[in-house]
Amino acid sequence: TQLLEQSPQFLSIQEGENLTVYCNSSSVFSSLQWYRQEPGEGPVLLVTVVTGGEVKKLKRLTFQFGDARKDSSLHITAAQPGDTGLYLCAGDREEDSNYQLIWGAGTKLIIKP
Amino acid sequence: ETGVTQSPTHLIKTRGQQVTLRCSSQSGHNTVSWYQQALGQGPQFIFQYYREEENGRGNFPPRFSGLQFPNYSSELNVNALELDDSALYLCASSRRRTAHTEAFFGQGTRLTVV
Numbered sequence: 001t002q003l004l005e006q007s008p009q010f011l012s013i014q015e016g017e018n019l020t021v022y023c024n025s026s027s028v029f030s031s032l033q034w035y036r037q038e039p040g041e042g043p044v045l046l047v048t049v050v051t052g053g054e055v056k057k058l059k060r061l062t063f064q065f066g067d068a069r070k071d072s073s074l075h076i077t078a079a080q081p082g083d084t085g086l087y088l089c090a091g092d093r094e095e096d097s098n099y100q101l102i103w104g105a106g107t108k109l110i111i112k113p
Numbered sequence: 114e115t116g117v118t119q120s121p122t123h124l125i126k127t128r129g130q131q132v133t134l135r136c137s138s139q140s141g142h143n144t145v146s147w148y149q150q151a152l153g154q155g156p157q158f159i160f161q162y163y164r165e166e167e168n169g170r171g172n173f174p175p176r177f178s179g180l181q182f183p184n185y186s187s188e189l190n191v192n193a194l195e196l197d198d199s200a201l202y203l204c205a206s207s208r209r210r211t212a213h214t215e216a217f218f219g220q221g222t223r224l225t226v227v
Contacts, residue, residue, distance in 0.1 A: 033213070040221075042205070050213065092212035092213055100158050100169055101158060105153070106154075
């Protein structure tokens with residue numbers, strides 16, 4: 001059982017559409033991060049959220065941390081082919097030592113031109 | 114400022130052999146974390162090194178070991194390789210050892226065990 005469940009696992013949509021991916025857990029997280037990973041590369045950090053209810057925007061990407069700090073979402077507006085990649089969420093749980101990140105399995109996103 | 118570099122990029126080993134993977138941390142970073150990413154999965158935390166000492170370890174057996182050197186570069190050693198060790202091995206460096214500190218990842222080493 002994944003400690004961080006990401007959904008959907010796979011999403012293929014047309015350019016210009018909107019989408020939301022989710023990251024859910026039964027645990028409380030001190031912080032949660034979203035990464036994007038391309039084939040043959042390591043993950044690249046997009047954003048870190050630390051406060052329940054926090055919303056952060058990065059151009060067309062909107063990230064939200066749940067009020068209870070157990071879940072997060074990533075919304076992409078007007079998706080473009082350059083958004084294609086594997087989106088990973090990762091966080092440090094309150095109950096763990098503060099050095100360890102727990103990772104979701106990722107959402108593989110394909111944006112078709 | 115140079116980024117995180119890992120070597121080699123690809124490696125094929127036989128079951129039972131030993132392997133050493135290397136990671137050069139980003140300038141100014143004193144913490145290196147190692148992860149194993151199986152195909153279609155998210156990364157799994159192996160261990161973290163902070164100022165040349167192991168700072169924490171995930172659920173991996175003792176045949177996974179590591180080192181960090183005075184220049185903060187690091188090695189991951191895996192003994193008695195098993196087929197399930199086939200994966201992308203990622204290292205990440207950061208300025209501090211706390212999990213929420215921004216970490217910068219290398220491109221990974223793709224290990225195949227046959």
